[in-house]
Amino acid sequence: MKKAIILISLTILGVYLIDIFTGIGFGTQHFASGVKDAYLIGSKETLKVSNVVTSIVVNFRGFDTLGEVTVLFLASMALGGILYKKRHDVGERSVLFPSTRIVMSGAKLLFPSIVLLGAYVFIHGHLSPGGGFQGGTIIATGFLLMLITYRNYSVSHNRLSYVESFAGILFIGLGLAGYFINNSFLANIFPAGKLNDLFSGGVIGIIYVAVGFKVAAELTGIIYTVLHEKD
Amino acid sequence: MEKYLEILNYTIYGAAILLLLIGLYGALTKKSLIKIVLGLSIMDSGVHLLMISIGYLKNGTAPIFSPGHENELAKMVDPVPQALVLTAIVIGFGVTAVALALVIRLYKHHNTLRIDEIKNLKW
Numbered sequence: 001m002k003k004a005i006i007l008i009s010l011t012i013l014g015v016y017l018i019d020i021f022t023g024i025g026f027g028t029q030h031f032a033s034g035v036k037d038a039y040l041i042g043s044k045e046t047l048k049v050s051n052v053v054t055s056i057v058v059n060f061r062g063f064d065t066l067g068e069v070t071v072l073f074l075a076s077m078a079l080g081g082i083l084y085k086k087r088h089d090v091g092e093r094s095v096l097f098p099s100t101r102i103v104m105s106g107a108k109l110l111f112p113s114i115v116l117l118g119a120y121v122f123i124h125g126h127l128s129p130g131g132g133f134q135g136g137t138i139i140a141t142g143f144l145l146m147l148i149t150y151r152n153y154s155v156s157h158n159r160l161s162y163v164e165s166f167a168g169i170l171f172i173g174l175g176l177a178g179y180f181i182n183n184s185f186l187a188n189i190f191p192a193g194k195l196n197d198l199f200s201g202g203v204i205g206i207i208y209v210a211v212g213f214k215v216a217a218e219l220t221g222i223i224y225t226v227l228h229e230k231d
Numbered sequence: 232m233e234k235y236l237e238i239l240n241y242t243i244y245g246a247a248i249l250l251l252l253i254g255l256y257g258a259l260t261k262k263s264l265i266k267i268v269l270g271l272s273i274m275d276s277g278v279h280l281l282m283i284s285i286g287y288l289k290n291g292t293a294p295i296f297s298p299g300h301e302n303e304l305a306k307m308v309d310p311v312p313q314a315l316v317l318t319a320i321v322i323g324f325g326v327t328a329v330a331l332a333l334v335i336r337l338y339k340h341h342n343t344l345r346i347d348e349i350k351n352l353k354w
Contacts, residue, residue, distance in 0.1 A: 075324075
């Protein structure tokens with residue numbers, strides 16, 4: 001009975017949504033292209049950043065990204081708070097069976113290249129697809145691999161929080177520097193450079209490196225907290 | 232024939248809305264807490280796909296001025312929904328992480344994951 005009601009209301013919702021979206025149309029220019037063109041031209045001409053999504057995320061809507069990073073920080077803090085336990089009460093890592101020699105040597109071999117790939121992705125965030133969040137996630141997967149392969153591999157929580165705080169302070173510090181030099185929070189304070197150059201876009205590359213470190217530290221902290229849950 | 236091709240154009244919208252509805256259905260009807268969190272996560276993917284496909288242009292390219300493609304401005308897809316979805320993915324991740332932490336806590340407290348067996352949740 002309950003399921004029938006839910007199904008009927010979901011069907012109504014689906015038909016309504018499909019009606020709306022067929023009205024919008026697929027694959028055509030259906031927004032006034034003012035915003036899109038302003039972002040595309042502004043990114044190419046004034047910021048000299050080739051990846052427009054990056055320039056929107058870090059420069060045009062940089063304040064939004066600061067909020068996003070704060071939400072991620074709050075999520076990792078809330079996770080630590082919910083799963084809080086005293087220091088000597090930290091359990092054995094909940095890995096069910098020890099890994100074989102092949103997995104161990106494979107993980108050791110792969111770990112540096114995963115970290116390198118992550119660093120590449122966030123350093124080249126303004127030139128190619130990718131950026132701070134993606135690169136940070138890749139680095140965190142490397143740590144996840146090490147943590148589930150080796151039972152006694154541990155990450156220093158203090159060091160993670162140092163990295164995280166330093167990256168956050170760098171982000172806010174760059175924003176404040178923009179405020180004092182160019183009268184606007186997160187304004188560009190470095191020369192824009194040349195399109196498709198590694199040192200282009202001024203402050204964008206530095207902010208994305210900071211975001212990459214911050215996301216990597218936060219995700220590694222989350223993984224570490226959850227893996228050390230005692231059952 | 233052309234009418235059917237017309238429908239094919241909306242396949243992505245249909246798939247995205249279907250994902251959204253599947254997620255909502257799972258979150259509303261399933262009894263296991265893990266499945267509810269999974270449902271919310273599937274719903275998230277549906278919304279992301281929907282937002283990305285709104286910005287799509289036919290025969291469009293990625294909004295990146297890579298070497299040799301500097302003058303294809305008119306062909307580029309809308310970058311604004313992509314930037315919004317990038318934000319939404321991160322927020323969705325945070326929500327899922329906190330929800331799963333709460334599930335772990337509830338499991339320890341009640342020794343069960345089924346919401347119909349956790350009496351305190353009834354009102």
